[in-house]
Amino acid sequence: MKLRYAMVCSSNQNRSMEAHALLKREGFDVSSYGTGQHVKLPGPSLREPNVYDFGTPYKHMLEDLRRKDPELYRRNGILTMLKRNVAVKLAPQRWQENAADGTFDVVLTFEEKVFDMVVEDLHNRNHVLFKPVLVINLEVKDNHEEAAIGGRLALQLCQELEGNENWEDVIDDLVINFERQNNRKLLYSISFY
Incomplete structure (x- = not known):
C-alpha cells in the first residue's frame, strides 16, 4: 500500500x-x-536567532549565514543542515x-x-x-x-x-x-x- x-x-x-x-x-x-510563525535557526546567542519567513528558499538562508559567520554556523551544524534541506526541497512550508x-x-x-x-x-x-x-x-x-x-x-x-x-x-x-x-x-x- x-x-x-x-x-x-x-x-x-x-x-x-x-x-x-x-x-x-x-x-x-x-x-x-x-x-x-517563522523559521527560526540558532544565532550567535539564544536571544539572537536567525528568523526567516516560511517560503524563504533554503539556498538564501545558507548564503545569508555564510555571509554572517561561516565558522559559527559550520561549527554548530546549521550549514550542513541547510545543505541537506536544499537537496530535499526549495523552501520551508x-x-x-x-x-x-x-x-x-x-x-x-x-x-x-x-x-x-x-x-x-x-x-x-x-x-x-x-x-x-x-x-x-x-x-x-x-x-x-x-x-x-x-x-x-x-x-x-x-x-x-x-x-x-x-x-x-x-x-x-x-x-x-x-x-x-x-x-x-x-x-x-x-x-x-
Whole structure:
C-alpha cells in the first residue's frame, strides 16, 4: 500500500527535514512542514536567532549565514543542515498555510505541542471526504544527533505502516510493538479530511 506522509515540527526545520530527506531517499511520498510563525535557526546567542519567513528558499538562508559567520554556523551544524534541506526541497512550508493543498494518510510530528496543533487543525477543518488520517507523535529532542535518530525511527515506523493493507485495523498493535522495540512512547490520534 502506498501511503502519503507529512513530517511536521515547530519552526527550525531540523527534525522534520531529517525525516523527510530519509523517507524521500527510500522512495516514500513525503512532505514536510513547520507550525511556527517563522523559521527560526540558532544565532550567535539564544536571544539572537536567525528568523526567516516560511517560503524563504533554503539556498538564501545558507548564503545569508555564510555571509554572517561561516565558522559559527559550520561549527554548530546549521550549514550542513541547510545543505541537506536544499537537496530535499526549495523552501520551508508552514502547515497551516500549505497542508490544505492535499490530504495525507499519516502525519508524523516530533513534539507534543506540534501534535496538539496538528490534531486541532484537522478537527477544525470541514470534513467532506471522511478520509482517515493518522497523526502520530514521536518525541525527538531538537538537536542534530537526536534528529538523525528520530529520522531513522520515523522511517521504521512508516515502513511498518506501509506493510499493512489497513493501518486502521493494526495501529494499536503496531504502536505497542514499536514502543517496546524502541523504548519510545508514541501518541496517536485519528482524524478525518
